[in-house]
Amino acid sequence: MNRIPDFSYAGYKNSEVPIPNIPVVYTIKPIEGDNTNHIQKAIDSVGKMPLNEHGFRGTLLLKAGSYSVSGTIYIKYSGVVVRGEGDGENISKNTVINAIGNTPENRTILIAGGNKNYRLDDDWEWGSRSFITSDFVQVGSHEFEVENPSLYKKGDHIVIKHPCTQKWLEVNEWGVNNDKTKFWHEGELPIVYNRYIKKIEGNKITIDAPVFNHLDKSLSRSFIYKYNRKGLLTNIGIENLRIDIHTLGRNDIKNHAENAIALRQIEDAWVKNCTMLHFWKSGVVTETAFRISVIDTKALQPYGVVTGGQRYNFNASNYSQQILFYHCHASNSRHAYVSNGRSTVSGVAVVECTSTKSYTASEGHQKWSQGLLFDNLNEIETRSESEGGNRIMGFYNRGNWANGHGWSTVHSVLWNCNARGKAISVQKPPTGQNYAIGCFGVVSGKGPFKGPIGYIEGSNKKELYPKSLFKAQYRERTGKEFDVLKTYDTSF
Known part of the structure; x- marks a missing residue:
């Protein structure tokens, strides 16, 4: 009855077309002082342009430099791409958004989409x-x-x-x-x-x-x-940016922005070649978001208390479906890659991503999310001890933790993942199954709460074939090789 589903539908337009390279139609440079309105007016100018036959208006280019931002920037138009010139530290070559202040509290720096978490x-x-x-x-x-x-x-x-x-x-x-x-x-x-x-x-x-x-x-x-799709926006991209959130130097209070980028009430969109630092919750969070690609992006050094509800670097939250995290990196997280939207989350694929110095597990987090794939997820450097009892990855029963998380996920797969000697917990929910195939670490059905052992095969054995389940499923489905970094389309 149980079987491994096909995860290869995750990503921009089910990963069936390349992420397009949209031409620049408007360009700005940083100004002295607060750049929030400066950037917003430029986005609004592009947003007023007509949609072309492919559903795009054009790209706003933020030239290299330092942009101080004290508020929230909204990409609230379908068909708009916001692109910088690089996500590095050097402001002579890269586009750096310096997020300052804490007004309003718990704000997000850049929000793309209709900005409502519709049920x-x-x-x-x-x-x-x-x-x-x-x-x-x-x-x-x-x-x-x-x-x-x-x-x-x-x-x-x-x-x-x-x-x-x-x-x-x-x-x-x-x-x-x-x-x-x-x-x-x-x-x-x-x-x-x-x-x-x-x-x-x-x-x-x-x-x-x-x-x-x-x-x-x-x-x-x-x-x-x-589905009436009221207010849902499409064809939005964020590229080549660095968002550095400034803190007040205290790790025991939330005195700075909650999230760097939120994709909310949105479909067929992407984040590519971006770096986010010092958020207290998420570098990228998706909510009411469908068919999203997050590519070659880093969510680093969250700043805040190491406790529940914080440091979810890549966060598939409520109503997140067909989300692809590909070639991404997280550091200093509690949950580096996490499904946190309960039973409304499904089809999330974390492929060839890395994490370092995690406090606890990348995981399905609560209340029956479905169809998560961790494919070649690699913990590069582990802490000597972790908050989760050395648990680095897991699909398991979370019992009465928090608001009664219970079964965190079902019909989910860990494939060729490496926990660097730490624990991977895989348990079998009722009426379903979870899988760990070809993974490295202490792979077992042990968890904080009792549960039947999941399907575990080939632990700590090299040369798993196929090396990537996502890519094998994609090849079987489409007849093509998957490499989004090499198939970036420049045709329009």
Whole structure:
């Protein structure tokens, strides 16, 4: 029943087209004093330009130099790219945004998208709901039958919703099952997927990307509806920037910006060749974000207390789906690469990324996120002791921690990952599975809370084939080799 799903749909436009190189249409240099409005006005100028046939307006180029920014910058237009000249320290050659001050508190420096964390299960077209009639839709499936296919056509954007029923909770809530720790309730934590329809044949609908959890009608009656996409923005890029968040020199208070970059209410977008420093929560956070590529980007030296809710360097938060982190690097994190949006997060692939001096694990974090892939994730340098009991990576039961995290993730894979002798914890949730294949470290089913051991194979053995699961799945699906760094398109 359980099987490894295809993760290769993660990324900009399901990684089926190259990230485009959009021509520069507006250029600015830094000015003395606060550059917040200076940059914002330039973005707004590009945002007023017409969309071309490919869905882009053009690129704003920030020339090399130091840009002091005391507020938040918004890319609130589809088809706009903001590009610097490099993400290094030298301001004569690179574009450095120096984020100063703490007004408003807990701010994000650069927000791309509609800037609202819409719930997919609240954003639907009335009269468009139809129940899924298939008795069982297996994880990894692209097809199912519906009650009323006449409501839909090829190309429609839909949401698939699997309600959280009492029957589903009874079979899946193992480990969070008494009055003190029971935080999962009927009607909460639905599983939802943002998809579009590729084909309709009779009652059968084919979607663009797989589901990452079983849809079992005996436990929950799933349904679909049209997603109205109100306020959702597309085709936005952030490139070649350095965001250095200034602190007041105290590590025990939040006296500086929370996040460097947020991708929020957005689809088909990217961050490429960027470096973020000294945030207290995230270098890049995605929320209500779909088909996003974060490429060759660094989230370094978070500054703040080493405690819950802080130092999530690359953070796939609420309603993050088909997110690709590729060739990225994190340092000094609590959770370097983390799914933190509960059951609304799925299809996140962390491929050929690195981390150094982590305090605890890169992981699925809470409440049944699905379909995470850690593929060749490498911990370069470990701490002698870690907050997580030397646990560096894991898909496991988090029991009654925090607000009752319970099962952190399901149908997720660690492939050819290296924890540098530290612990990798892989446990099997009810009705699902997690996998560790060809990984290096102390790989086991041990965790902070009891749970059945997950599927573990080939630990501490070299020459796993294929070396990358993501790339092998991509090759099998498309017939092409995956290398986003070499296929950067310059055709328009």
